[in-house]
Amino acid sequence: AQYYGVVSVGTPPQKFTVVFDTGSSNFWVPSAYCISEACRVHQKFKSFLSDSYEHGGEAFSLQYGTGQLLGIAGKDTLQISNISIKGQDFGESVFEPGTTFALAHFDGVLGLGYPSLAVGNALPVFDSIMNQQLVMEPVFSFYLKRGDDTENGGELILGGIDHSRYKGSIHWVPVTEKSYWQIHLNNIKIQGRVALCSHGCEAIVDSGTSLITGPSSQIRRLQEYIGASRSHTGEFLVDCRRLSSLPHISFTIGHHEYKLTAEQYVIKSIEDQTFCMSGFQSLDITTRSGPLWILGDVFMSEFYCIFDRGNDRVGFAKAV
Structure with a gap:
């Protein structure tokens, strides 16, 4: 985190x-x-x-x-x-x-x-x-910025929504299991075609997880789709020069698609030389409702996320 x-x-x-x-x-x-x-x-x-x-x-x-x-x-x-x-x-x-x-x-x-x-x-x-x-309303909202601005990395509002942090409308989806902030994913599309979680699956929206995680069998396929290969340290890397040609990946939640481009799902790390790490990681978590995906910071930094305890629902809007 x-x-x-x-x-x-x-x-x-x-x-x-x-x-x-x-x-x-x-x-x-x-x-x-x-x-x-x-x-x-x-x-x-x-x-x-x-x-x-x-x-x-x-x-x-x-x-x-x-x-x-x-x-x-x-x-x-x-x-x-x-x-x-x-x-x-x-x-x-x-x-x-x-x-x-x-x-x-x-x-x-x-x-x-x-x-x-x-x-x-x-x-x-x-x-x-x-x-x-x-607080006035039983909601809290996260705005997470991407990039290296460590002083001002984002904002957590307790008791409300900061309308300056998103554009367009907020789309709501019910919490399916009240423990984590768990929601239903309809499917995951790669370049517009359903490729993963094709019959629906469960996901949690987790600010304490950096990447997007999913069942290892599914993530293995996803890394192949984006041409990521495992490095000697176990991360999955992609060729930084190929980002513009990599597919976009969309998460269908409720009646909406939340699209991530390669620029958004790849993490550029500049140490000795720039290398590009896949923002997807395998993690096998089983629940009563099946395997869990985790929508971590890679997802949350693209969408403004509102957690509504009054109505047990999560709202997403495009972050500014």
């Missing part, structure tokens, strides 16, 4: 950089009592300095791709921009596995998924916001 912002926990406020993650529902920050390497290089929460801290006492563990994150549950005041949330459930992590968190540019994660996805009965942040009536 490469999009984050700053929030504060406690009284007086202690600042943390967090990922706003629609693919999970817990909020956690590193604890002052954390001993792993990952915590050494990040901001740590000192509960003993906060007047508003309430000790929860239960231990919790969160499963991530790289291993288990262990921590202690508590409650405290959470400040996000100009709103102040009292008694927010959160976790203080005391152990963060692997190098993933050590190398991360963020301290913690703020989940924006549904309550059913939250571990340890914690009430998610946006549920607290709704319960404490801190």
Whole structure:
């Protein structure tokens, strides 16, 4: 996940950089009592300095791709921009596995998924916001910019929609399973022809995932279609000179097609030399409703995304 912002926990406020993650529902920050390497290089929460801290006492563990994150549950005041949330459930992590968190540019994660996805009965942040009536409307919206502007990477609006960030109309689609922000994909077209997910499939809109992921059998075919080949490090690369001749890929959601051109689904990385990485990755996730696709930041940076908890639906419009 490469999009984050700053929030504060406690009284007086202690600042943390967090990922706003629609693919999970817990909020956690590193604890002052954390001993792993990952915590050494990040901001740590000192509960003993906060007047508003309430000790929860239960231990919790969160499963991530790289291993288990262990921590202690508590409650405290959470400040996000100009709103102040009292008694927010959160976790203080005391152990963060692997190098993933050590190398991360963020301290913690703020989940924006549904309550059913939250571990340890914690009430998610946006549920607290709704319960404490801190926003006008029970919606939040993401605008993610592409490119290297690290200072201003985009915007998250809690409680509304920023009409200056999109053009055309918003198209809505119902949430099919209230845990992730899960929706139905009718199909995926390559150069206008149905090529994948041909009988429909389920997808989640996930700000905490960088790429677009899908079942390995389908992604293997997709990489072939776009002429991507696996590098020695396992990424799929395409020839940067061929971008203009690569097919466009469209996701049919509801009655609308959301089209990505090669310029949009290929990630240009400029290290020693420019190389072009496919924005698609295989990840096999099975749910009751079948295999899941993940529409991560590669998708979300082209479309303004509105998450509506009041009506359990997601809205998409072309981002400006």
